[in-house]
Amino acid sequence: xxxxxxxxxxxxxxxxxxxxxxxxxxxxxxxxxxxxxxxxxxxxxxxxxxxxxxxxxxxxxxxxxxxxxxxxxxxxxxxxxxxxxxxxxxxxxxxxxxxxxxxxxxxxxxxxxxxxxxxxxxxxxxxxxxxxxxxxxxxxxxxxxxxxxxxxxxxxxxxxxxxxxxxxxxxxxxxxxxxxxxxxxxxxxxxxxxxxxxxxxxxxxxxxxxxxxxxxxxxxxxxxxxxxxxxxxxxxxxxxxxxxxxxxxxxxxxxxxxxxxxxxxxxxxxxxxxxxxxxxxxxxx
Amino acid sequence: xxxxxxxxxxxxxxxxxxxxxxxxxxxxxxxxxxxxxxxxxxxxxxxxxxxxxxxxxxxxxxxxxxxxxxxxxxxxxxxxxxxxxxxxxxxxxxxxxxxxxxxxxxxxxxxxxxxxxxxxxxxxxxxxxxxxxxxxxxxxxxxxxxxxxxxxxxxxxxxxxxxxxxxxxxxxxxxxxxxxxxxxxxxxxxxxxxxxxxxxxxxxxxxxxxxxxxxxxxxxxxxxxxxxxxxxxxxxxxxxxxxxxxxxxxxxxxxxxxxxxxxxxxxxxxxxxxxxxxxxxxxxxxxxxxxxxxxxxxxxxxx
Numbered sequence: 001x002x003x004x005x006x007x008x009x010x011x012x013x014x015x016x017x018x019x020x021x022x023x024x025x026x027x028x029x030x031x032x033x034x035x036x037x038x039x040x041x042x043x044x045x046x047x048x049x050x051x052x053x054x055x056x057x058x059x060x061x062x063x064x065x066x067x068x069x070x071x072x073x074x075x076x077x078x079x080x081x082x083x084x085x086x087x088x089x090x091x092x093x094x095x096x097x098x099x100x101x102x103x104x105x106x107x108x109x110x111x112x113x114x115x116x117x118x119x120x121x122x123x124x125x126x127x128x129x130x131x132x133x134x135x136x137x138x139x140x141x142x143x144x145x146x147x148x149x150x151x152x153x154x155x156x157x158x159x160x161x162x163x164x165x166x167x168x169x170x171x172x173x174x175x176x177x178x179x180x181x182x183x184x185x186x187x188x189x190x191x192x193x194x195x196x197x198x199x200x201x202x203x204x205x206x207x208x209x210x211x212x213x214x215x216x217x218x219x220x221x222x223x224x225x226x227x228x229x230x231x232x233x234x235x236x237x238x239x240x241x242x243x244x245x246x247x248x249x250x251x252x253x254x255x256x257x258x259x260x261x262x263x264x265x266x267x268x269x270x271x272x273x274x275x276x277x278x279x280x281x282x283x284x285x
Numbered sequence: 286x287x288x289x290x291x292x293x294x295x296x297x298x299x300x301x302x303x304x305x306x307x308x309x310x311x312x313x314x315x316x317x318x319x320x321x322x323x324x325x326x327x328x329x330x331x332x333x334x335x336x337x338x339x340x341x342x343x344x345x346x347x348x349x350x351x352x353x354x355x356x357x358x359x360x361x362x363x364x365x366x367x368x369x370x371x372x373x374x375x376x377x378x379x380x381x382x383x384x385x386x387x388x389x390x391x392x393x394x395x396x397x398x399x400x401x402x403x404x405x406x407x408x409x410x411x412x413x414x415x416x417x418x419x420x421x422x423x424x425x426x427x428x429x430x431x432x433x434x435x436x437x438x439x440x441x442x443x444x445x446x447x448x449x450x451x452x453x454x455x456x457x458x459x460x461x462x463x464x465x466x467x468x469x470x471x472x473x474x475x476x477x478x479x480x481x482x483x484x485x486x487x488x489x490x491x492x493x494x495x496x497x498x499x500x501x502x503x504x505x506x507x508x509x510x511x512x513x514x515x516x517x518x519x520x521x522x523x524x525x526x527x528x529x530x531x532x533x534x535x536x537x538x539x540x541x542x543x544x545x546x547x548x549x550x551x552x553x554x555x556x557x558x559x560x561x562x563x564x565x566x567x568x569x570x571x572x573x574x575x576x577x578x579x580x581x582x583x584x585x586x587x588x
Contacts, residue, residue: 210559275495
């Protein structure tokens with residue numbers, strides 16, 4: 001069993017690094033941690049960075065999860081290898097570029113690029129956003145899946161994720177008390193489906209709705225409230241049509257023994273209890 | 286000093302009683318109570334009715350407040366006449382129409398008609414809404430004023446209301462434990478600007494914002510949050526040239542310690558979510574007397 005501790009960062013390729021950086025800072029409200037020649041590192045909380053844009057193909061998307069022991073990297077590598085995944089140990093240079101001590105890279109059954117990292121860097125100063133978006137941190141990702149049942153099994157049996165709820169066949173998975181850190185959405189491709197940052201209050205969600213709407217950022221879902229996690233949300237499109245989400249008030253599941261996952265319908269009512277209708281392909285029939 | 290006990294009702298003059306009643310029932314989700322050729326009343330809470338649409342010769346737009354005793358009416362009338370306002374006692378017919386035991390009325394300096402009533406009817410039966418809008422009751426009324434200072438002298442001088450806060454020249458007035466029950470907004474003409482009903486919580490407010498979209502009702506301000514009262518609001522167009530709002534949450538006022546605060550005029554002082562505002566009176570307030578737009582602290586010019 002691979003014990004995922006936390007989601008660490010997302011790496012996204014882009015052909016327009018300056019445009020992506022402008023969006024991430026001026027609109028999304030992240031802070032530039034530092035720049036290299038072909039990449040920009042952005043922070044949203046105490047992590048050294050939680051989003052990295054690099055010059056490359058927009059289809060090149062990676063999500064990283066933290067493990068707590070070095071030995072777990074080796075155990076994970078042999079387990080994944082046994083299951084037929086191609087596993088690669090990151091070079092020292094690659095690890096340095098990720099601000100981690102050591103990592104392995106592999107693909108999940110759908111082909112999503114995943115990294116397991118050991119000792120990712122923490123920042124010595126707190127996050128201060130480029131605008132007052134109220135961000136409290138990078139929180140979860142949506143992953144594409146081409147076979148929901150198969151991938152749910154991978155994340156819950158090979159890894160330590162638990163199903164918190166399902167919307168149709170889309171499983172919302174937790175790896176700690178937070179209702180979900182990974183969400184698997186059935187579709188016809190591999191890649192990151194959306195990137196979530198938590199904001200402090202529902203007011204921040206609404207303020208950003210108006211702020212981003214005025215700047216013609218395409219709103220694709222919300223403002224609304226998820227019946228599953230009880231979070232108030234807003235989804236909008238960023239560079240290369242990546243979907244970003246702000247949410248606030250996500251439910252925590254403290255009692256692992258008593259909690260029972262629930263089934264919600266795969267229609268607008270399963271996604272929003274206020275009546276918002278998603279314009280996101282993976283959230284529609 | 287006369288003590289106001291409750292905001293009781295709003296009476297609006299409706300040329301088309303049918304469409305006004307349809308709005309109250311279908312959009313606001315209120316419970317229909319009385320209905321005849323010239324009257325349609327609606328319940329929103331424990332009160333027999335809080336919203337009345339009237340037509341015909343004796344139809345007037347007014348806001349009703351409850352006072353406890355008939356002698357309060359006498360004291361109030363004396364005060365109104367002292368200020369030179371036109372005022373009078375309601376006839377038996379007026380009282381029957383409003384389902385109250387006794388009443389007095391006055392016209393403020395702007396031309397708004399206010400009614401004071403004694404022993405208005407409570408329903409005794411619980412409110413059963415037409416639609417699950419989550420309405421908890423009539424919350425407050427926003428009134429236009431052509432002379433805020435003089436109109437305030439009535440509310441604070443005779444009726445015992447207190448200013449909770451200011452947004453530009455607009456004054457939020459309270460007389461019970463709510464942050465405000467009346468708001469006086471500077472305007473070029475008199476009349477009720479908005480009638481506001483409280484809904485349960487933010488979820489009901491937002492659910493209503495999507496429901497209004499489906500009902501094709503024009504939202505003119507919000508959803509947003511008011512800096513002064515911390516109320517969530519959603520304001521939309523209604524019949525009779527009057528706006529309606531759903532409001533929720535809001536800060537409690539500690540009457541002992543609260544002192545009125547000054548907030549900016551215009552949309553910045555009325556919403557801290559940055560929602561779009563299409564209400565002329567709210568936007569015009571951002572201009573000073575010379576017609577110059579005032580640049581706010583944030584550097585946003587409200588032209």
